[in-house]
Amino acid sequence: MTNWLKRNQKNGSFLAAPTVVWLLIFFVLPLVIVLVVSLMSRGRGGVAELPFTLAHYARSFDVFSIILWRSIGLAALTTVVCLIVGYPLAFFISTRRRRRAQQITLFLVILPFWTNFLIRTYAWRILLGDEGTINGFLMSLGVISEPLSLLNTQFAVLVGLVYGFLPFMVLPIFASVERFNFRYVDAAHDLGANDVRTFLRVVLPLTMPGVLAGCALVFIPSVGAFVTPDLLGGAKGLMIGNLINNQFGGSGNMPLGSALSIVMMAVVMLSLLVYVFANRRDTGA
Amino acid sequence: MRQSLINEGAMERNRVIRRLGSAGLWLNPIFAYFFLWAPILILVLFSFNESRSVASFTGFTLKWYNNILNNVMGAERAFSTEIMLNAFRNSLFVGTVATAISTVLGTMIALAMARGRFRGKRLLDGLLFLPVVIPEITQAISLAIFFKVVFDWVALISGERMFPGFHTIIAAHVTFNISYVAIVVRARLADMNPQLEEAANDLGANPWQTFWRVTFPLILPGVISGALLAFTLSLDDFVITFFTSGVGTSTLPVFVYGLLKLTVTPEVNAISTIMMVLSTILIGISLAMQGRNASRA
Numbered sequence: 001m002t003n004w005l006k007r008n009q010k011n012g013s014f015l016a017a018p019t020v021v022w023l024l025i026f027f028v029l030p031l032v033i034v035l036v037v038s039l040m041s042r043g044r045g046g047v048a049e050l051p052f053t054l055a056h057y058a059r060s061f062d063v064f065s066i067i068l069w070r071s072i073g074l075a076a077l078t079t080v081v082c083l084i085v086g087y088p089l090a091f092f093i094s095t096r097r098r099r100r101a102q103q104i105t106l107f108l109v110i111l112p113f114w115t116n117f118l119i120r121t122y123a124w125r126i127l128l129g130d131e132g133t134i135n136g137f138l139m140s141l142g143v144i145s146e147p148l149s150l151l152n153t154q155f156a157v158l159v160g161l162v163y164g165f166l167p168f169m170v171l172p173i174f175a176s177v178e179r180f181n182f183r184y185v186d187a188a189h190d191l192g193a194n195d196v197r198t199f200l201r202v203v204l205p206l207t208m209p210g211v212l213a214g215c216a217l218v219f220i221p222s223v224g225a226f227v228t229p230d231l232l233g234g235a236k237g238l239m240i241g242n243l244i245n246n247q248f249g250g251s252g253n254m255p256l257g258s259a260l261s262i263v264m265m266a267v268v269m270l271s272l273l274v275y276v277f278a279n280r281r282d283t284g285a
Numbered sequence: 286m287r288q289s290l291i292n293e294g295a296m297e298r299n300r301v302i303r304r305l306g307s308a309g310l311w312l313n314p315i316f317a318y319f320f321l322w323a324p325i326l327i328l329v330l331f332s333f334n335e336s337r338s339v340a341s342f343t344g345f346t347l348k349w350y351n352n353i354l355n356n357v358m359g360a361e362r363a364f365s366t367e368i369m370l371n372a373f374r375n376s377l378f379v380g381t382v383a384t385a386i387s388t389v390l391g392t393m394i395a396l397a398m399a400r401g402r403f404r405g406k407r408l409l410d411g412l413l414f415l416p417v418v419i420p421e422i423t424q425a426i427s428l429a430i431f432f433k434v435v436f437d438w439v440a441l442i443s444g445e446r447m448f449p450g451f452h453t454i455i456a457a458h459v460t461f462n463i464s465y466v467a468i469v470v471r472a473r474l475a476d477m478n479p480q481l482e483e484a485a486n487d488l489g490a491n492p493w494q495t496f497w498r499v500t501f502p503l504i505l506p507g508v509i510s511g512a513l514l515a516f517t518l519s520l521d522d523f524v525i526t527f528f529t530s531g532v533g534t535s536t537l538p539v540f541v542y543g544l545l546k547l548t549v550t551p552e553v554n555a556i557s558t559i560m561m562v563l564s565t566i567l568i569g570i571s572l573a574m575q576g577r578n579a580s581r582a
Contacts, residue, residue, distance in 0.1 A: 015396050015397035015401060016393070016401060016403070019390040019467075022459070022463065023416075023460065023463065027415070027416060028412070030424075033431050033434055034423075085313065085316070085317050085320070088310055088313040089317045105314070108318060109317075109321065114565050115564060116523075116538060116541070116561075118542055118545055119545070120325070122545045122553070123324035124324055125549055126331060127324055131339070132339055132340065133339055135340065136341050137340075139340075140341060166321070195299060195302055196302060220420070221421075223420065226421070226422045226524055227523060227524065227542075231545060231546070244423075244426060248429065257426060258430065261423040261426055264420055264423060265423050268418065268419065268420055272418060
């Protein structure tokens with residue numbers, strides 16, 4: 001007994017054991033159950049029942065493929081918009097000469113995100129509603145006579161997602177621009193490269209790790225978004241996260257919801273793989 | 286002659302690109318900061334608006350804040366300050382317990398990963414990384430199904446029906462917090478000089494003494510940062526709590542979600558403003574504390 005204790009004390013596995021047990025019970029086991037449930041039939045009240053079937057996966061890629069692709073498309077678009085807005089912003093912040101100005105410009109990006117995600121999303125309902133601030137402003141200017149329908153559209157979801165995840169793009173890019181040595185730009189110019197060429201051949205490749213990390217950090221939570229499409233999307237902006245949520249209500253279908261979340265997890269894992277490979281190629285080159 | 290003409294054209298084009306580029310570099314931050322701040326400022330502004338409309342600002346009033354205190358919410362709908370405060374208390378309770386458990390578990394695994402020599406460490410690395418990247422909704426429904434299955438089995442065996450409540454929320458919060466605590470503490474451990482522990486060992490301290498007298502004081506700032514992060518995540522979490530909470534155990538975000546699903550009302554704007562101010566103060570304090578800890582260490 002004492003021997004066993006001594007041996008384990010040396011290799012440290014006894015320290016890991018409680019946490020590993022916790023994660024096995026509350027993280028791994030639930031995921032295994034979801035996988036099993038996703039392969040079962042729908043019983044009364046939407047609960048899982050034998051026999052095993054692949055029908056829910058078939059439906060995920062058939063009836064619900066529109067929503068699946070919409071989720072992936074919206075997440076991809078969110079990532080692109082965040083990159084277009086976030087990349088120059090990260091550059092702006094890290095090129096402030098005075099330390100204080102840099103701190104303030106960075107802080108101004110982070111501060112709005114100390115507010116709860118729900119409230120930040122709700123703020124867009126005020127702006128985008130039929131009787132909201134944007135419509136009110138445009139109508140008082142006489143630009144439009146009928147309110148534009150902005151809320152409960154895919155556009156609203158896109159705006160909400162970009163708003164929700166923009167700092168996840170800015171911060172990693174900022175970190176890699178910070179490490180970028182601007183003498184390379186002078187060197188490229190001296191060697192006769194113009195601005196576009198310098199950017200594409202020198203600046204962008206050297207800040208690529210930040211860009212890739214930012215894209216992964218924005219894309220992954222966007223695909224699985226639930227709150228944003230729920231508060232801003234309505235029926236037209238339904239995403240896969242809402243579809244999963246709907247399967248757990250009164251007239252739900254638990255096996256279908258499970259299958260959909262396994263599919264979503266597969267999408268996330270696939271995008272992580274893409275990230276890892278892109279990163280490896282980037283740092284390898 | 287021809288050569289120089291081409292060069293001049295190219296130079297002119299480069300000048301235009303440079304001018305466009307620098308204009309873009311100035312316009313982009315203006316747009317970006319406006320985009321980041323306008324929604325929040327407009328939310329705050331309209332919580333003070335005299336009319337119920339959010340289309341235009343007609344005058345300053347505090348009556349919506351007064352309504353909240355008097356339990357009125359929107360078009361004659363009753364609102365209970367009592368229920369909201371209760372939800373806030375629930376949040377604090379869940380956050381405190383979940384933070385305590387996850388800080389201990391997260392610190393232990395961080396130590397094991399940094400100092401231990403055992404098989405399966407790479408696999409464990411992956412296991413610790415997964416809760417961070419997995420979509421919230423997947424984790425939420427997997428826990429919901431898991432608790433349902435467990436409660437069904439308990440009912441079958443003992444005849445006693447269990448219901449979701451604080452225990453399920455806390456278990457869920459601990460699960461997603463462990464990884465974050467472990468990441469923060471591991472970063473701190475990586476900065477620490479392992480020779481200090483060896484020195485303590487050489488001077489005759491047993492592993493227990495070494496840990497409490499040398500290792501723990503040195504990693505304490507990391508442990509505190511990890512705990513503060515866990516507490517913040519716990520207070521802020523909506524999706525996972527939504528799926529694991531039971532009757533009467535709603536946390537503040539779950540309560541607020543119920544309000545936000547309704548139509549836009551100035552009272553909801555007022556509550557949102559109060560919550561925004563509170564969370565900004567809370568995070569500000571915790572960051573200031575972390576800064577002090579970091580500079581002291």
